[in-house]
Amino acid sequence: MTTATEIHGICKPGYERIRDAFAQNFEQHGEIGAALSLVVDGETAVDIWGGSTDAAGTRPWEQDTIVNVFSTTKGIVTVCALRLAEEGKLDLDAPVATYWPEFAQAGKEKITVRQLMNHRAGLPAVKDILPLEHSHVWEPLVNALAAQESWWEPDTAHGYHAVTFGSLVGEVIRRVSGKSVGAFWREEVAEPFGIDFQIGFGPEQDGRVAEMIPADLATADPESSFVKALMNPMSVNFKAFMVTPLMMVNPTYMNTREWRAAEIPAANGHTTARALARLYGALATGGELEGSHILRPETIEMARQEQSYGEDVVLMMPTRFGTGFMLDTPEYQVTPTGALFGHPGLGGSFGFADPDARIGMGYVMNRMLLPGAEFVDARWQGMLPAIYESVS
Numbered sequence: 001m002t003t004a005t006e007i008h009g010i011c012k013p014g015y016e017r018i019r020d021a022f023a024q025n026f027e028q029h030g031e032i033g034a035a036l037s038l039v040v041d042g043e044t045a046v047d048i049w050g051g052s053t054d055a056a057g058t059r060p061w062e063q064d065t066i067v068n069v070f071s072t073t074k075g076i077v078t079v080c081a082l083r084l085a086e087e088g089k090l091d092l093d094a095p096v097a098t099y100w101p102e103f104a105q106a107g108k109e110k111i112t113v114r115q116l117m118n119h120r121a122g123l124p125a126v127k128d129i130l131p132l133e134h135s136h137v138w139e140p141l142v143n144a145l146a147a148q149e150s151w152w153e154p155d156t157a158h159g160y161h162a163v164t165f166g167s168l169v170g171e172v173i174r175r176v177s178g179k180s181v182g183a184f185w186r187e188e189v190a191e192p193f194g195i196d197f198q199i200g201f202g203p204e205q206d207g208r209v210a211e212m213i214p215a216d217l218a219t220a221d222p223e224s225s226f227v228k229a230l231m232n233p234m235s236v237n238f239k240a241f242m243v244t245p246l247m248m249v250n251p252t253y254m255n256t257r258e259w260r261a262a263e264i265p266a267a268n269g270h271t272t273a274r275a276l277a278r279l280y281g282a283l284a285t286g287g288e289l290e291g292s293h294i295l296r297p298e299t300i301e302m303a304r305q306e307q308s309y310g311e312d313v314v315l316m317m318p319t320r321f322g323t324g325f326m327l328d329t330p331e332y333q334v335t336p337t338g339a340l341f342g343h344p345g346l347g348g349s350f351g352f353a354d355p356d357a358r359i360g361m362g363y364v365m366n367r368m369l370l371p372g373a374e375f376v377d378a379r380w381q382g383m384l385p386a387i388y389e390s391v392s
Contacts, residue, residue: 018038
């Protein structure tokens with residue numbers, strides 16, 4: 001007999017169907033531990049969690065549990081770059097080499113910062129995989145990207161910069177601000193606005209980190225063109241995700257102290273659903289939080305304008321990006337408004353804003369699932385409709 005998972009937290013009247021959809025993920029999709037939060041018009045409507053932080057079920061998920069959210073981190077990097085642009089310190093349409101002179105090597109002198117952010121720079125991977133000992137070190141990947149030529153002529157196509165996005169945009173942030181991405185985010189946004197999202201942290205936080213449970217690769221569709229490409233070690237698809245042998249050598253690398261301590265700003269942010277909803281709730285309603293702006297309304301509007309749309313060279317499916325943020329895609333639109341922007345993460349997490357519905361939402365979990373058709377996580381298919389039915 002299966003015992004229903006106890007769901008903790010708050011769910012305001014009228015939003016009960018969201019709680020029900022979240023609870024069903026444990027019964028129908030094997031959720032182990034997770035949290036979901038929704039901010040509507042600046043007010044928290046849902047902030048719930050349940051399950052365990054470990055596969056053995058020995059540690060309950062708590063209110064302040066944090067977990068690795070992989071590419072959901074890209075939205076954080078985007079906010080950092082946009083703040084520098086607002087301050088007049090970074091011109092998004094200037095050549096990257098303006099701020100990072102070494103980047104001009106191998107014919108890349110005209111690539112702009114915006115092209116890094118909209119995945120059009122042609123730099124989703126390094127051509128020679130980095131040694132294992134460089135997996136958690138900043139300079140080797142940054143230097144390799146500066147030295148190599150683009151995989152395609154910049155701005156003629158787009159392809160998801162799965163790992164390199166954080167290093168490319170992050171190095172620009174570092175050159176402009178004098179701070180690493182993790183330090184810039186912490187000092188400029190996270191601490192002033194009370195957003196519990198961290199890129200790199202010490203062992204003092206380990207006690208509240210959920211253990212990630214990798215997806216079962218045996219469930220991948222062997223007939224998928226993307227899966228076939230991903231199995232070819234010479235392909236750009238493989239190299240975009242396997243910048244170093246880390247994932248192949250240790251499939252639970254994301255649970256190591258080295259991974260948590262490093263700054264890998266395309267992939268190793270740790271946070272709560274509450275923090276994501278708080279951030280994106282503010283961005284959905286003009287960017288103001290605690291009496292100050294995280295970003296100004298005009299900056300948010302600019303960043304969510306379509307910059308890349310169509311067949312993605314790396315993911316081999318249609319994707320759509322603004323300046324740094326991922327956008328809803330017409331071919332498999334996951335929301336009724338189509339106004340969604342933010343970023344999902346490998347395994348199922350997401351942080352999104354919808355300015356039409358005036359909502360911000362965050363979802364985090366520790367059991368990673370392979371996405372289903374059109375890269376949509378099965379758990380989203382219950383939660384997102386419930387969210388929009390509740391706010392309509």
